[in-house]
Amino acid sequence: MIAPDWFRDDRLPHIYCTGCGNGTVINCTLAAVEEMGWKRDETVFVSGIGCSSRAPGYILTDSLHTTHGRALAFATGVKMARPDLHVVVFTGDGDLAAIGGNHFIHACRRNVDMTVICMNNHIYGMTGGQGSPTTPAGAISTTTPYGMSEPAFDLAELAVAAGANYVARWTSYHVKELTKAVAAGLQTPGLAFIEARTQCPTNYGRHNKLRRVSDMIEHLRSHAILVQKHDRLVAEGKPIPEGAFTVGELVRRNRPAMGVQR
Amino acid sequence: MRHEIRFSGYGGQGVLLSAVILGRAAALYDDKYAVQTQVYGPEARGGASMGQVVIDDEPILYPEVTEPDIFVIMSQQGFEKYGIRAGKDAVMLLDADLVRSRPDCRYYEIPATSEAKGTLGREIVANIVMIGALVTATGVVSREAIERAVLDSVPKGTEELNVKALKRGFELGERA
Amino acid sequence: MQGNAACAEGALAAGCRFFGGYPITPSTEIAEAMARRLPKAGGVFISMEDELASIAAVIGAAWTGTRAMTATSGPGFSLMMENIGYAAMTETPCVIVNIQRGGPSTGQPTRAAQGDMLQCRFGSHGDYSTIALTPNSVQEMFDLTAKAFDLADRYRVPTFVMSDEIVGHMRERVTIPDAVEAGRPRPLAEGALPFEGGDDGIPGFAPFGSGRAVHVSGLTHDERGYPDTTDPEAHDRLVRRLVAKVESARRDIADYEAVNPDAETVFVTYGPPSRTVEQVMRDRPDESIGHLRLRVVWPFPEFALKVFPNARTFLMPELNMGQMVREVQRHVDQPVISIPKIGGELHTPTELVRALEAYR
The missing domain is CATH 3.40.50.970 (Thiamin diphosphate (ThDP)-binding fold, Pyr/PP domains)
Structure with missing residues (x-):
């Protein structure tokens, strides 16, 4: 599906566990980038810290693997200084929503022209599976041994509220839809935020009765409901299924954006 | 010769700007050296604000004011906070209508605010009247230099009023 | 400006x-x-x-x-x-x-x-x-x-x-x-x-x-x-x-100024305290008092201290409790005296003259 010349072949083997969803998201992103016809020397990948943030290191472009939570602030500097470069940020739920939450809402508010792809695996994967701001209520992690007692952030809704021009959510099961959403994000001037819910069999599934990769993917598939369907249920006053989350395009608009190449 | 000049008044009178204008006159138009400093902080809003200038014929090394030889005081609170300890050899110009106390040193009463309100019609130029008086009373910078510095520093459209205020100050200072 | x-x-x-x-x-x-x-x-x-x-x-x-x-x-x-x-x-x-x-x-x-x-x-x-x-x-x-x-x-x-x-x-x-x-x-x-x-x-x-x-x-x-x-x-x-x-x-x-290299008492400064030292030295010319003024403090130019071969004491006025004084101390054998000042104001010439009298 993608041309191998976007990968650094001298960086293999990669660090991702067997069954990790991050590879799928990287593939979908690069497929979308290729579809745009972007050149390698005009594209910069930026990331913070965590499993997701290792992605730029495997891609054969200029890339900035930065500090925990700060990827969007670094990316803002790159894009504002050189608006002719395409900037794509890979981040995760811990990086973006916990330590980087303030940068997230401000990057959306500024609507800096870049595409942000969050691999949301509901856990701090790199450090061994601690609870994050997107860990679902009741879920077991090493720091929520009695079940997560805090409510979770809805990252996509947060991005909509904060002002991003394009927001979509899909999962690592929805490969075609995710690729299309990334491509739409790349095309939209302003900040595009794509939340990709992914499986972490090693550190999330193992503790939550989703030991097999296929169980996790099935869980993502069966709990995803289309935004349109969700809205219809709400309008009809019908209940939303337990544990369901919306997928699809949440917003596509044309608010004033920064760093758009003239 | 080194002069240390201290301005004090209440926030909004423009005493900090007065210090900047005087420093500018000395450094840019009188071929002297000047360092301007001021007290920053909550005092600068409403309470007693203070700005100071060191003027010298040779490069200024120690930049702070330790014992001012010239004071310009435009409020009672400013006097109490920054003027009351004036040394015996110092000279003080004070706005006669706003400062009740009188120092132990030589002083000149300049009716800057009433002049500004009355003859000139705008209270806001009281600080410029005071600067004019300071220049003729002490000769710390030249009349030409202070006039150029005032013109550099005031908003467009107010030049005429400010020069008028300055010249009125020159007269008051000569008489003092 | x-x-x-x-x-x-x-x-x-x-x-x-x-x-x-x-x-x-x-x-x-x-x-x-x-x-x-x-x-x-x-x-x-x-x-x-x-x-x-x-x-x-x-x-x-x-x-x-x-x-x-x-x-x-x-x-x-x-x-x-x-x-x-x-x-x-x-x-x-x-x-x-x-x-x-x-x-x-x-x-x-x-x-x-x-x-x-x-x-x-x-x-x-x-x-x-x-x-x-x-x-x-x-x-x-x-x-x-x-x-x-x-x-x-x-x-x-x-x-x-x-x-x-x-x-x-x-x-x-x-x-x-x-x-x-x-x-x-x-x-x-x-x-x-x-x-x-x-x-x-x-x-x-x-x-x-x-x-x-x-x-x-x-x-x-x-x-x-x-x-x-x-x-x-x-x-x-x-x-x-x-x-x-x-x-x-x-x-x-390195970027520094060294005054009176034969001095026995040497001020080492950076930033504004250097101006107080310069004032003191202008007010009381004395070749036994030296001054090393650093415009670059890191990397620390320890060789600049050797410009004063006759130094017996180094004095360091700083607007802190004594930070760079540690760096000087580790490069010289002579006593290095810290003259700390905190609170927001610069050392006055009088204060440094007093320090000179106390330590020279």
Whole structure:
């Protein structure tokens, strides 16, 4: 599906566990980038810290693997200084929503022209599976041994509220839809935020009765409901299924954006 | 010769700007050296604000004011906070209508605010009247230099009023 | 012109075209000046959401080959520490201005201090080296800020202008030169690796968009820039080079004035206390009193202390509890007396005369 010349072949083997969803998201992103016809020397990948943030290191472009939570602030500097470069940020739920939450809402508010792809695996994967701001209520992690007692952030809704021009959510099961959403994000001037819910069999599934990769993917598939369907249920006053989350395009608009190449 | 000049008044009178204008006159138009400093902080809003200038014929090394030889005081609170300890050899110009106390040193009463309100019609130029008086009373910078510095520093459209205020100050200072 | 304004003018003259910052007393006038001036100079000013983001944006901009800076004070400087380490590790040329104020914590926002002199050298975790300049006048705010860009580019290292509230807020006459020296980083040679040091330990620079596909990471990396976090050899090689490229060049980077080399009692100063010492020496000419005034404190020019072979005592007035005095003490055998002053005001000439009488 993608041309191998976007990968650094001298960086293999990669660090991702067997069954990790991050590879799928990287593939979908690069497929979308290729579809745009972007050149390698005009594209910069930026990331913070965590499993997701290792992605730029495997891609054969200029890339900035930065500090925990700060990827969007670094990316803002790159894009504002050189608006002719395409900037794509890979981040995760811990990086973006916990330590980087303030940068997230401000990057959306500024609507800096870049595409942000969050691999949301509901856990701090790199450090061994601690609870994050997107860990679902009741879920077991090493720091929520009695079940997560805090409510979770809805990252996509947060991005909509904060002002991003394009927001979509899909999962690592929805490969075609995710690729299309990334491509739409790349095309939209302003900040595009794509939340990709992914499986972490090693550190999330193992503790939550989703030991097999296929169980996790099935869980993502069966709990995803289309935004349109969700809205219809709400309008009809019908209940939303337990544990369901919306997928699809949440917003596509044309608010004033920064760093758009003239 | 080194002069240390201290301005004090209440926030909004423009005493900090007065210090900047005087420093500018000395450094840019009188071929002297000047360092301007001021007290920053909550005092600068409403309470007693203070700005100071060191003027010298040779490069200024120690930049702070330790014992001012010239004071310009435009409020009672400013006097109490920054003027009351004036040394015996110092000279003080004070706005006669706003400062009740009188120092132990030589002083000149300049009716800057009433002049500004009355003859000139705008209270806001009281600080410029005071600067004019300071220049003729002490000769710390030249009349030409202070006039150029005032013109550099005031908003467009107010030049005429400010020069008028300055010249009125020159007269008051000569008489003092 | 005010010190902070002169700092902004020095940066612009040196070709700075990106400023990311967050308002904080007493450095705010620098951001305000850059906000006014940069858009008209074809540059970018951006007010970030905090100081962590400010330095991050500056580093991002620097990797596009744009000369970039930020300015802050006290708490903001503390917040920048992690990404300053990132800049050191990734060899990002950038300038950080710190208008020092009284600390710790929120401390004295409108008062001067020199309390961050060790923080700018050691404040981020791990071993690295930096360059720090210390202006003592409004003119030097212009000159040394411009120079900081040159040093940052030449040595590929975050470079600090360690000023303070006194110099930042004072107004003095400034002469602005027609042009300032503005070298650029050595370009990455064909076939060379992006983090390969060469003879001087300084890699060539391939900014983003130049087609070299550079991977920049704060992880321990090899010469290709690829993470290699477990090999002791790789870490040793990288970190030793990061420190050595600056420390071994300290004679070239050094900038100081030495007065009365035959003196027996020698003041060692940087920043505004130097002006009090100069005043004392003008008021009472005495060849037995010497003065070493540092415009570059890091890397520390220990050889400059040897300019005074007859020195019996070194006196160090600092606006802190005695920070750089430790560095001097470890390089000389003579007693080094700290003359600390905290609270926000500069040592007066009288105070230093008293110290002279007590210790000479």
